[in-house]
Structures are given as C-alpha cells and as structure tokens.
Amino acid sequence: MRSFTYILLFASSAAAIWPQPVRYDHSDTVLFVKKDVPFYWYEAGARNVGSMADQFPFVFASNSNTGPNPQDNNRLKIRKQYTEPSLSENAENGTQGGVSGDEIIDFAIVSAWKTIFKHNLYPWKFHPRNWDEPSPNQGETTYISRIDIKLISTDPSNVAKPLAGEVDESYSLTLTQExxxxxxxxxxxxxxxxxxxxTQLFYAHSDGKNFYTPLAPVTIYDAPKFQHRGINMDVARAWFSTSDIKRQIDACAYNKMNRFHLHVTDSQSWPLEIPSMPELSAKGAYRPDLVYTAEDFQHIQRYAAIQGVEMITEIDMPGHTSSIHYAFPDLIAAFNIQPHWDTYAAEPPSGTLKLNSTAVYDFLDKLLDDLLPRVYPYSSYFHTGGDEVNKNAYMFDDTVKSNSSAILQPLMQKFVDRNHDQVRALGLTPVVWEEMLLDWNVTLGPDVIVQSWQSDEAVAQIVAKGHKALVGNYNYWYLDCGKGQWLDFDPSSSADAWPYYDYCAPFHNWRLIYAYDPLSGVPEENQHLVIGGEAHMWAEQTDPINIDRMIWPRGSAVAEVLWSGAKDSEGRNRSQIDASPRLSEMRERLVGLGVGAEPIQMPYCTMEGTVCQLGYTG
Incomplete structure (x- = not known):
C-alpha cells in the first residue's frame, strides 16, 4: 500500500518536483505521451465528472479549510478541448483591460504542451552510466489518454491582480496507471x-521523438506557504530588453513565484516612458532608444499577469531620483555633488527630490496620474520606494536647507501621505521600503506593505507595528553580493579598501539562500503578517549577458522556501541532500526553457547519487 508523504524519502531525479509539494506520492510505472494527447478543460456548470473528495480523501480529511473545494465538482462541464494547442499572436499583447482567468488557463495549457514536447529534458545527467532508458518499443506501452483540467470554482474578478492571499493557489494532480x-x-x-x-513529471527520450514519465501513478496536493513570492529586478542601473525581462518572468512562473517587482527608475537612468512627460525618458535614459515605451510597459505587465505573476512597479522616491534632473533640474537637490557624493547619497550621482516643493508635488501628481491608471489593470500594488534617503542632501534643498530630523520628518510624512493618497485614489495599495517606517518614523496607513531588506530584527519591528511585511534580508537574498566593489579607489584610499569586497560579501550561494527562514526572529503571534518575500537582483554589475545566471537557479532556492517553507514537517531546515539533485534538475529544465541558469553540481554528482555529500549517513 502506498503512503502519502510530506517530504521526499530519497534523493532522486525520479521525484524531482520543484518547489516541493505539500504531499506527493508516486510509483514507478512508465507512461508515454504523444503530441496529440487531448486536453479537456472543464469548468463549473454540468454534472457527473466525479467528486474531488473521492479523488483526494486525504486532502479533505486533514486540510478541511484548504485545497480545491469539492462542493461544486458535480456541476462541471467541458469548456474547451485542445490537441496540439497554440495561442493567437495577440494572446500575449491583448488590451488595456487586464487579464482574465480564461486567458491564464489558455496560456498555461499551451505553455505546458510546449514545455513537454519542445523544451523538455533528456535526463542523462541524473542516471548512472549505461542506464536503461525507457523505450516505447520495450514490451507493452501505455500512453496517456487525456489530460483533464477541472476548474472547480468561478474565478474571482481580481484573479490576475490579487492582494496577497485573495486568490487560492492550491491544486491537486493525479495521473493513473492507466x-x-x-x-x-x-x-x-x-x-x-x-x-x-x-510538466516536471516528464522527460524527453534520447531519440528526440518520444516523451515519458517513469512515475505513474502520481497523486499530488499542493499549496503555497507564503502569499507573496517574488523576484525584484533592477532595470535602471543597466538596460535590459523586454525579452530579457520576459525571460525572468517565465522563470518566475515556472518556479511558482507569483510576484515580479520591477525597479524601473533610479538615480542612474529613467528608462520608463511617461507619455505626458516624454522628456523624462528622452533625457533621463542612458540613450533615447533605451526606453520602455508605454506599449512595452503594458506588454510586460500583461505577459506577467497571463502567467499568474503580478508585476509590481516601483518608482523609488524621494531618494534615488537624480535622473529626473536631466529633464527637470529644478526638482532635484544636491545633484551630482563631486568628489564627495557619498556624503549625500548611497551611490553616484547624488540627488533627491526636494521635500517641500510645490513644483515637486505638481510633478508627482502629473506623473502618477499618467502611470497608475496603466498599472491598475494588471496589479493591485504600487511601490513608492523610500530607501536610503540621505538627510544631508537637504542642506542643498532650497525649500528646506537643513539636515535636522526634527525639520525633515514632518515634511517626509507629508510627502509620503501625498503620494499614498494618490495611489489609493487610483485603486492601488502602497508598498514602501522599511526606512520610511523604521528610520523616518513615518506613520503609514494600515494597508501599506513594508518591504524589509536590512535585518531580521527589522522584520520583527515592522510586524510589531501591525504592518504586513516582505522579507529579503541582504545577507541572504541579495543576488548581486560577492562580486567585489564596483567603485574605483584613489591611491590614497586604495589600501584601506583592499581586497575590495562589496558591503554584502560573500557571494550568497544557493545553500545559504535555501537555509534562510523568512520567519526567523518573528514571534509566533505576528508571523501571519509576514506575507512573503523577494530575492533582489540589483544591476550595478549585471546586464543582459549575465542576468540569467545571476538570478537562476539561486532564485529557485528562494522560490522553494517561499512555496514550501524553510522547515520540513519535523521542524528542521530542509535537507540539502534532498534539494541538490532536484535543484539540479530544475536548472536543466530552466535551460530548456531558454534561461541561462548556472549549474549546481557537475554531472558526476547527479549521476552517482550521494557520493558528493559529506557526512551522509543514509
């Protein structure tokens, strides 16, 4: 008799689902699948297609308040049948009207078909030399007869742009021996x-024509631990094409991440077109052609949403805004002060929006009135930044002329209130960096999400104040760390800086990332306010050439922590022995999807099982 397990019982590519499901049971029957296998999409409406409770009694016995709802399962009807599915050329572009649940399912079915039959993995790296590859010519061959897609309930209207926790992401999967x-x-x-x-159950045959799973029968129930699971990508310090960005969204979706945070402007460049103020990007981008047009921006947002990934746009302010100076010099204080820029900013060029300026407020009103209605169809959030604001810059602000906290704090409160009132008025929920709450003591609305990056202690302080928090401790989840300083040092200071480590060194390898617990240091009574987190890819030393390998597969380690939790069912850190071969396989699958992810181990280790482990006792 087979048993349902919370964890995988052995390290084997034959069970390599990533991220790890809540419950997963499989056996070892080989089934093949043909390209013309039909997909049947059912939705609520008709009768007699079976009971979810009958199919998954273990789910409903032990998870009575979670998982697919069996109540309406006897009222399903066939909505659509697919054979060799394909999307129209307009499916990814659509209109400004947002994305529907029907479009998400359409896209998912087509993507699954392409992944299995066009981008699959030949798994030689995960078997010993001279392994016996399954063949459709060996004995009696069973083929998968059909793939039933059962949408049990009606989608909520905000299914593609929910607030955290508003959309049920759980699913159940069965594959019978027949x-x-x-x-x-x-x-x-x-x-x-x-x-x-x-798709992760299947492999490509070496002949390139056949596809199979060695795992039947399979039963899976799955649901995420955290509601917000994302990657933050900086596209202001270096230029990335829309295809570069879309590739990261593809990888997020394949890792079951549901948020993609686009840090789209910063001090170094303003690449986002604002149609009502075209000079912002025309003058603020690195080059006039290195710009995300309004059409590009809409396309990227839709491309994320159609994969169940909500894009959160960030316009960082009032700091990190000196690129505005190129178009509107009167709005920026302390612009590009040299040689001692580090007195006034975290990075060159220095510069910050003036804090008590009517002209700045008029600018922000026009900026957000243009941008936010174009965000609203695809997201319920807007990120207003707020990190690393240097008080000394306001010595050069002719509306303030002070670096005194007593003078600046009320002005910062007014600045944030003005921005957040406008964000809310246009139907969005504000997100800020932790400094606004913890360093500037700004009183934030109870709806505001606070994103932490500096410490576990900061997360505990955020939730103690009653705010929902996003984690991303730079000591663990900053993916840019460990490459060394990107600054140059004068001979007078070079010796002091040697050997030129960056502030967050060393490089954060996947094991360190995987060992981080987002709930570390948070009292149990406040842990429900930690709604998830993000890994951060800042782009001082990253561009299109190395972006994929800088994020993936380390980002996959973050994805499993946020989906499956940092601890196993016995409260221990998840096993590297289990994770390593599964993550290696996920890397191969990402490569098959066109993502240039780095390797985890050499083939010898994945081919020979546990020979590359230290201290392994079985």
Missing part, C-alpha cells in the same frame, strides 16, 4: 501551477 491525468483547482492560477508541476 494514463488518465487530472489537474483540479479552485482558480485558474491554481490550474497554472498544477500544469507546471505536470
């Missing part, structure tokens, strides 16, 4: 996650 696959969920996003997992 070849019937079923993916069931309460929402289209859950269906998309289930289809992603389904």
């Amino acid at each position: 070849g019937l696959a079923t993916i069931s969920a309460n929402t289209s996003v859950g269906i998309a996650h289930g289809l992603t997992t389904f």
